[in-house]
Structures are given as C-alpha cells and as structure tokens.
Amino acid sequence: MLVETNNAVNLTAITEFDEVGEKHFLDSVASAAFIDFKKYESLIDIGTGAGFPGLPLKILFPHLNIVLADSLNKRINFLNLVIEELELTGVCAVHGRAEELARDPEYRERFDICVSRAVSRLSSLSELCLPLVRQDGLFIPYKSKEVNEELQEAERAIKIFGGEISEKKDIYLGSSNLFRSFPVIKKVKPTPDLYPRKNGVPQKKPIIVNKSAEK
Ligand code: SAM
Secondary structure, three states: OHHOOOOOOOOOOOOHHHHHHHHHHHHHHHHHHHOHHOOOOOEEEOOOOOOOOOHHHHOOOOOOOEEEEOOHEEEEEEEHHHHHHHHOOOOOEOOOOOOHHHHOOOOOOOOEEEEEEEEOHHHHHHHHHHEEEEEEEEEEEEEOOOOOHHHHHHHHHHHHEEEEEEEEEEEEEEEEEEEEEEEEEOOOOOOOOOOOOOOHHHHHHHOOHHHHOOO
C-alpha cells in the first residue's frame, strides 16, 4: 500500500520494495532488540509520516495501544486506510502538531513510551515528545550518526523537560548496514507547564547547550 499510494501522494522517498522492507520496517522494529515492549501498554509516535516507526511496532506488538500523530493530514488519511485494510484495533491516527497534543490533557503525560524518527534534532524533539510521556515512561528517539553531537547539544533541554538519559544502544541493520542509534530517555519528573512552547517555537528556537558560548 505504501509503495502504491506513493505514486499519487508523497509519503516516502524510499520506494523500492526491498529497501522499504529494510529501511522502514526493519528499522522501525529495531528498538525491540533491547526494549521489552511487552512490558508497556501505550505508545505515541510523533511525526509518524507514513506510519514509521509506530505501525510496524503495532504489527509486532498487537497488545500496544498506539497513537500515530502527524501534522500533515494526507499522511493521516493514508494511515486510516492502512488501519482499516489490516483490521488493526487499538491504534489511531491523529492529525495534529505535537505542541498542541502535548497541551491536551488527553495526551499530556499519558504514554508509557514516545518514539519518533526523522522529525528534528534531539533538543527540539525532546520538547515535542517528553511532555507526552508519563512519569517513569520512556522517550526513544531513532537517531543516526550525529547522535553524540545531538545528545551533547540536548543535555540541558532533556533535563528541563523532565528527562534523564538512561542508556544508548547502537545497532547496524540489514544488508545495507544502516547505522541506528537509540538514546533511551527516562521521564523522571513532570514537564513544567511552560513546555512545549507555541507551535513551531521548539524547532525554531531550540534550547541547546552551545559549547562555544559556554567557554
Ligand atoms: N517518522 C516518519 C519516518 O521516519 O518515515 C516520517 C518522517 S518525516 C521526515 C517528518 C514528519 O514529521 C512529517 O510527516 C511531518 O509532517 C511531521 N512533523 C514535523 N513536525 C511535526 C510536529 N511538530 N508535530 C507533528 N508532526 C510533525
């Protein structure tokens, strides 16, 4: 469905069937190599696009209650068709910005796990994702080769939003040896009411540790 629909609606730049298998599906479930998803009940995927990583995680762990959220409605329409076609229950596709969902009591600090892939750098992504995670829950960003630099830059932001970096797992995936890094960020205290800031602000004005300014 992804490859077919992509001819009419721009969902992904990866369109070759085997490549979709590896770079979308295998990559999406790679976090299951070290996170025991069976121990958790609810998960939200911020900026899910065509459903990655949330949808493959739902297929692999059907017990999870999953919210797939994206600010672009054409992607949500596609996801609703997929959900219907696969007869999935306990998953819903929501049209909205993370900044708005995180201010809605139905979503704020409600999720055991928040995942997100290819949405923004860790400093701003933490502001979009951590407010949605309940105390002791996990924020698991899917990161690539700049992970260490992003972690350093996001150190202060993660603390402000109530998170704590608990570990980092690196994995090489499939025949293309795709590098994927997963910092695991635990929610240790509530996110202050001030956050997330207004739509677009987390990405435009991220709270970052600027090493040169610190000197
Ligand atoms: N996660 C998918 C993947 O890895 O294939 C899609 C990645 S795509 C590059 C980024 C997605 O994030 C887009 O679909 C965009 O609409 C969504 N997005 C960007 N900022 C967002 C925000 N503040 N709230 C919700 N969705 C957002």
